Structure formats: C-alpha cells, structure tokens
Amino acid sequence: MIIFKYADQLARYIQQQKAAQKQIGFVPTMGALHNGHIALIDRSKQDTAVTVCSIFVNPTQFNNATDYQLYPNTIEPDIMKLEAAGCDALFLPSIAEMYPQGTAGLEHYDLGYLETLLEGKFRPGHFQGVCQVMFRLLTMVQPHKLFMGQKDYQQCMVVSRLLQLMQSATELITCPTLREPDGLAMSSRNMRLSLHDRQIATTIYKCLTTIKQECNKGITWPVIKEKAEQLLTGAGFIIDYVELADATTLQPAHATMATIYQGPRVALIAAFLHEVRLIDNILV
CATH class of the missing domain: 3.40.50.620 (HUPs)
Structure with missing residues (x-):
C-alpha cells in the first residue's frame, strides 16, 4: 500500500x-x-x-x-x-x-x-x-x-x-451497515463507550427492530414512537430523535396508521449515552 x-x-x-x-x-x-x-x-x-x-x-x-x-x-x-x-x-x-x-x-x-x-x-x-x-x-x-x-x-x-x-x-x-453479534452498529465512536455503556448501547438496535415489527403489524406511529422513546430513556439515553421517514426523501412517512404509507421507509434514531452520540437506522 x-x-x-x-x-x-x-x-x-x-x-x-x-x-x-x-x-x-x-x-x-x-x-x-x-x-x-x-x-x-x-x-x-x-x-x-x-x-x-x-x-x-x-x-x-x-x-x-x-x-x-x-x-x-x-x-x-x-x-x-x-x-x-x-x-x-x-x-x-x-x-x-x-x-x-x-x-x-x-x-x-x-x-x-x-x-x-x-x-x-x-x-x-x-x-x-x-x-x-x-x-x-x-x-x-x-x-x-x-x-x-x-x-x-x-x-x-x-x-x-x-x-x-x-x-x-x-x-x-x-x-449495508455492519453490526456486532449483539446488533450494535459498528462505529468509531463505540471506542469511547465504557464496558457498561457498550452493553446498554444495544438498546438502539432493539428499538429499531421493535419499530420495524410494529410498523409491519399496522400499529399507529405515535404508539410505536412512545414505546421506543421509553425504552431509550429508561436505559439512560438522552434522545435527539426517533423518526420514521420516507427512505428516498427523508420526509416524515407516518400517517395516522403506519400501514397507510405505502412507500419504502426508514426508521432512524440519534441519542446520547452520556457524552457519546450514537446514530443508527433500519429499513422498514
């Protein structure tokens, strides 16, 4: 090289x-x-x-x-x-x-x-x-x-x-995003996580998979979002955003019922775990 x-x-x-x-x-x-x-x-x-x-x-x-x-x-x-x-x-x-x-x-x-x-x-x-x-x-x-x-x-x-x-x-x-065996998205910022926080960080991926499952069940977005935010804050995160967006434009992609929106969607999360800011997403 x-x-x-x-x-x-x-x-x-x-x-x-x-x-x-x-x-x-x-x-x-x-x-x-x-x-x-x-x-x-x-x-x-x-x-x-x-x-x-x-x-x-x-x-x-x-x-x-x-x-x-x-x-x-x-x-x-x-x-x-x-x-x-x-x-x-x-x-x-x-x-x-x-x-x-x-x-x-x-x-x-x-x-x-x-x-x-x-x-x-x-x-x-x-x-x-x-x-x-x-x-x-x-x-x-x-x-x-x-x-x-x-x-x-x-x-x-x-x-x-x-x-x-x-x-x-x-x-x-x-x-595609590469993940650790426990689901955490690989990121250079992961190096800054303590051993304890490294385990907690997997909560973001758990939230994303939950969002995907519940969207596919047709549960309303406000209910899904509240559940995801409670999971994150309960684990000690300070949230910047938990959003569901159009996968091609990033404009909000949730109607009253998640199933009403027919286009490809992406769920995105950004949150701080102490001083380390983590982001992740999943296609829905």
Whole structure:
C-alpha cells in the first residue's frame, strides 16, 4: 500500500492508474477503522481495480469542539488493517493540505431541506462541513465509484446531492451497515463507550427492530414512537430523535396508521449515552 500525504502526489498516481484503464474505488474515512470500514474496502476491491482510502478527521463537520478533540486517533493500527485488507493507496492529508486557505469563510452548498431535518436539525452546519471535505476529496481522488456505509443514511443522501451539484460522474455505492453479534452498529465512536455503556448501547438496535415489527403489524406511529422513546430513556439515553421517514426523501412517512404509507421507509434514531452520540437506522 502506498501512503500519500499530498494531493499532487496522489493525483499523479491516480492519473497513472487511469492511463492503464483501471477503475478507481474510493473509501473516505476519519480513521479509527473497524470491520465496517474494511467491508467497504472489500466491496471496492470487488468492484474496481484500484482502491484508495482516505483518513482525515475533518474539523469543519464537528459542532462540538470537545467531540473533535476526543475523536479516536488510531493511525498505526489503521494502516495495518488497510494493508491486511489489500488497500492500494492511503491518502493521509494534514488540515493545511485540505484547507490551505484555512477554515473560515468557506463555500456554502445548496442542500435544500436535507439540512433542516434529523441530523441537519440537530447538528447545524455539520453537512456543510461534510460537503466541504467531500468536495475536496472527490476533486483530488476523481474516483469512478465511491463507497459509503448505510449507517450514515442521511450523510449518504447529502453526498449524493453533492455529486449532483458537482455534476460528477462518480457513482455512489451505499453498502449495508455492519453490526456486532449483539446488533450494535459498528462505529468509531463505540471506542469511547465504557464496558457498561457498550452493553446498554444495544438498546438502539432493539428499538429499531421493535419499530420495524410494529410498523409491519399496522400499529399507529405515535404508539410505536412512545414505546421506543421509553425504552431509550429508561436505559439512560438522552434522545435527539426517533423518526420514521420516507427512505428516498427523508420526509416524515407516518400517517395516522403506519400501514397507510405505502412507500419504502426508514426508521432512524440519534441519542446520547452520556457524552457519546450514537446514530443508527433500519429499513422498514
């Protein structure tokens, strides 16, 4: 695996691979890699000839400075995992390489209503930060295919919107969420959970599976939502949202009876367990 710290060196490598008629797959990460990330590398290796991964903890997408400072940094084990997975190239830029003009007065991206609900509502400015770093990474890597995980459901929709705004030919491939044996969605933030909280964290997945089962039974959404919220608060969570949304637009997707809404739906949860914020979703 070749490690690049500078965009111009990476660009030369990408140009060489494309000149050899090789398709480029790209997996952007913030490090603290787990098997969910490695599954994205595996999928890229299946679908493309050259797999590029990036590790960059992007300061512009954190609402909370403490959250940014506490984000896990495990670069040596990350490199070993990528090498073992057969990743071809790792882009490991500095903040100065990604934001040479600094992080003030950055461009604004027209994300429409996606910025006003769910993650957009509870983390104002977060998706602008995501777009700022993804615009830069996509411009530098110029991949044929981009691989992201379904756990960050709304972020995948935002990146899809960004690709439209960029008029990019890159194809976004959204891959299923990988879970621990007890159902907890794999996440870099899980590293920050105590052993006790790690066990409690599975409550989110239990709530999602309950929501799915009860929606399929035709139980009314207010009843389902109240039950899920009681489960979460009873376990010690502070809830940002428990919602049922249209799977393609993220607009609310619950009528008086759950069965009245006929389109594909997704149930989404975001909640704090002490200082660690966890998100997850399930298709209904």
